[in-house]
Amino acid sequence: MFFHIYLDRNLQLHPRHFGPHLRDKLIAKLIQDVEGTCSGRHGFVVAVTAVETIGSGLIRDGTGFVTFPVKYQCVVFRPFKGEILESVVTMVNKMGFFAEAGPVQIFVSNHLIPDDMAFQSDDVPNYKTSDGSVRIQKDSEVRLKIVGTRVDATEIFCIGTIKDDFLGLIGDPGGAT
Amino acid sequence: MSIEPFRRLVKLVARAFYDEEIPAKGPNRSKSDKSDNKGIAVVVLDALTRRQWVKEEDLAKKLRLHPKQLRRTLRVLEEEMLIIREHRKETVKGAKVYNAAVAAVSDGTTGEKEGEEKLKLHTHSYCCLDYAQVYDIVRYRIHRARKKIKDELEDRNAIQEYVCPNAGCGRRYSALDATRLINQLTELFHCENCDAELVEEADKFAVPAPEGDGEDNARRRRREKLRELLEKLDKQLQPLHIQLERVKALVPPDFGTLVQWEKRAISSVRAGGESNEDAAKAAHGQGSTGPPMPYMGETKVDVVMAGAAKNEGKDETAAGPTKVLPPWMIREGMNLNAKQRGEALEGEWNEDNGGTSNADIKPAEEDKEAMQKKLQEEYVRAYYAAILASQQNASQPPKSENNEMSYVEKDVSTEAAAEVSAGVVVKDEGEDDDDVEWEDAPAAEVPIAGSGHDENLEDTEGAPVEGQGDYAGEADEDDIEWE
Numbered sequence: 001m002f003f004h005i006y007l008d009r010n011l012q013l014h015p016r017h018f019g020p021h022l023r024d025k026l027i028a029k030l031i032q033d034v035e036g037t038c039s040g041r042h043g044f045v046v047a048v049t050a051v052e053t054i055g056s057g058l059i060r061d062g063t064g065f066v067t068f069p070v071k072y073q074c075v076v077f078r079p080f081k082g083e084i085l086e087s088v089v090t091m092v093n094k095m096g097f098f099a100e101a102g103p104v105q106i107f108v109s110n111h112l113i114p115d116d117m118a119f120q121s122d123d124v125p126n127y128k129t130s131d132g133s134v135r136i137q138k139d140s141e142v143r144l145k146i147v148g149t150r151v152d153a154t155e156i157f158c159i160g161t162i163k164d165d166f167l168g169l170i171g172d173p174g175g176a177t
Numbered sequence: 178m179s180i181e182p183f184r185r186l187v188k189l190v191a192r193a194f195y196d197e198e199i200p201a202k203g204p205n206r207s208k209s210d211k212s213d214n215k216g217i218a219v220v221v222l223d224a225l226t227r228r229q230w231v232k233e234e235d236l237a238k239k240l241r242l243h244p245k246q247l248r249r250t251l252r253v254l255e256e257e258m259l260i261i262r263e264h265r266k267e268t269v270k271g272a273k274v275y276n277a278a279v280a281a282v283s284d285g286t287t288g289e290k291e292g293e294e295k296l297k298l299h300t301h302s303y304c305c306l307d308y309a310q311v312y313d314i315v316r317y318r319i320h321r322a323r324k325k326i327k328d329e330l331e332d333r334n335a336i337q338e339y340v341c342p343n344a345g346c347g348r349r350y351s352a353l354d355a356t357r358l359i360n361q362l363t364e365l366f367h368c369e370n371c372d373a374e375l376v377e378e379a380d381k382f383a384v385p386a387p388e389g390d391g392e393d394n395a396r397r398r399r400r401e402k403l404r405e406l407l408e409k410l411d412k413q414l415q416p417l418h419i420q421l422e423r424v425k426a427l428v429p430p431d432f433g434t435l436v437q438w439e440k441r442a443i444s445s446v447r448a449g450g451e452s453n454e455d456a457a458k459a460a461h462g463q464g465s466t467g468p469p470m471p472y473m474g475e476t477k478v479d480v481v482m483a484g485a486a487k488n489e490g491k492d493e494t495a496a497g498p499t500k501v502l503p504p505w506m507i508r509e510g511m512n513l514n515a516k517q518r519g520e521a522l523e524g525e526w527n528e529d530n531g532g533t534s535n536a537d538i539k540p541a542e543e544d545k546e547a548m549q550k551k552l553q554e555e556y557v558r559a560y561y562a563a564i565l566a567s568q569q570n571a572s573q574p575p576k577s578e579n580n581e582m583s584y585v586e587k588d589v590s591t592e593a594a595a596e597v598s599a600g601v602v603v604k605d606e607g608e609d610d611d612d613v614e615w616e617d618a619p620a621a622e623v624p625i626a627g628s629g630h631d632e633n634l635e636d637t638e639g640a641p642v643e644g645q646g647d648y649a650g651e652a653d654e655d656d657i658e659w660e
Binding site: 098 | 336337339352353354355356359364365366377
């Protein structure tokens with residue numbers, strides 16, 4: 001799920017950036033530091049949308065670096081249990097398959113794949129139904145439901161299932177959905 | 178006592194969960210494969226409900242089990258957290274402390290073990306039920322069982338687990354570790370520790386695989402099976418649930434550690450000097466702070482029952498003497514008061530039939546010999562009384578005839594006549610004679626049918642004969658004929 005939230009961060013800026021474009025430099029650095037990171041608390045930071053306030057800088061003793069307390073607005077993505085996501089399959093093996101939904105990795109074990117789909121160890125490993133109408137392989141697009149999450153301080157990993165109504169393959173690799 | 182519901186709980190648990198053969202866990206599995214220990218846990222647990230701390234050797238002896246077998250069972254039960262065990266090295270003295278404690282708690286009939294335990298230092302194991310823990314464990318176990326089925330029923334246990342097949346490793350991973358486990362070359366899961374390929378853990382219920390009639394159908398059937406299973410579980414554990422509910426409000430009996438228990442048991446007896454059960458109660462009382470209301474209620478009920486029992490006992494003892502005593506009392510009184518000997522004798526005889534039986538049942542310990550004598554005397558008296566009665570009965574009607582006829586035909590008169598005469602004489606004469614005769618009787622009693630009897634009769638006749646010489650003469654003649 002996506003959230004638009006305020007966050008705080010202390011940015012350290014090298015003295016060489018001090019000048020007329022200090023603010024721009026600060027924002028650029030903020031975006032570079034923050035976007036794409038993951039915190040267990042807030043999830044993945046997708047984008048910084050606005051910088052609210054930049055406090056007065058504090059010169060660090062001995063280094064010359066200046067610390068600015070920055071308050072900013074950003075979009076975060078935090079997967080929850082029970083959430084439905086659309087994802088792209090990255091790897092298929094006999095234990096199940098891995099998929100990615102943006103920054104988050106999801107594993108779907110073969111228990112959570114419908115019983116009528118069986119693993120095929122062809123040159124492109126895949127899961128497919130006996131009549132061949134549905135076939136999940138690398139780069140397939142899959143709609144899945146998150147049934148479990150593991151949240152570390154800097155990492156979020158999910159377990160998904162496609163064993164439910166309206167879940168499963170939504171697009172073949174490379175094909176337009 | 179508050180221990181009773183807990184005892185029942187343990188018994189129920191034993192029957193619910195340990196009825197079957199206990200699978201030995203861990204490395205000693207192969208050893209116990211052969212032995213049939215089915216149901217042993219039930220026996221052991223039942224036995225433990227009747228004890229507090231008990232030495233395992235003693236328990237083995239009491240249960241007629243091999244100590245090793247018992248120990249194996251106990252180890253399993255310990256792993257299941259039902260019992261607590263304690264091992265300690267002890268000399269004879271230590272054993273004495275234990276024995277003293279046992280004697281204090283039980284009725285003191287435990288065998289003295291001092292002789293067997295010499296000065297060597299032995300390691301002894303003791304075990305005891307831990308009721309508080311049993312309660313928790315059982316609740317947890319039921320909760321887990323239900324949760325497992327329910328999760329499966331609702332497809333909630335989505336997170337697959339993987340196990341390292343390597344026996345030495347045996348690590349478990351969940352699907353959440355998948356990113357770390359994946360091996361980029363083989364694209365399979367490998368153990369972090371030993372790099373063996375992981376296998377899925379199959380601890381799902383073995384629901385028979387449906388034969389390909391559609392996914393929905395299969396899933397529905399599986400669900401039905403699980404629901405049945407859950408219902409069955411609930412139904413079969415119903416008594417256990419009830420007992421758990423009942424026990425919930427009670428304070429579980431706590432025997433403490435072995436040392437504490439010993440100290441408490443001994444000290445309570447010394448302090449109280451009261452009956453053993455009270456001592457045990459006191460020990461419990463010390464263990465638990467302020468007993469709750471149900472405890473009190475039950476104790477009260479117990480006391481009431483005990484009181485009732487005592488009253489009954491008193492009634493019995495009160496009624497007893499009145500039943501037992503009268504024959505003796507009455508007989509004594511009759512001996513003194515009786516005027517009519519014949520009637521008195523008859524009455525006495527009847528009484529004696531009842532009286533002797535009572536006397537047989539309740540022999541007075543103080544003088545059995547006197548009793549014996551009395552009985553013999555009574556028997557003799559009763560015997561004579563019976564003879565007399567029969568004589569009278571038989572002779573009364575023909576008596577008048579005999580009186581007339583005896584004059585006419587002397588030779589014809591038979592033993593009947595003789596007896597009649599004897600009977601008449603005896604009856605007619607005073608009580609004094611009778612008394613004399615009776616007292617002689619025991620000595621002469623043995624050859625009843627022989628001459629002694631006749632002589633007695635003669636004697637009795639001899640005294641009163643004077644006026645009726647005919648009678649006497651006839652009697653004598655007849656006697657000779659008799660023999």
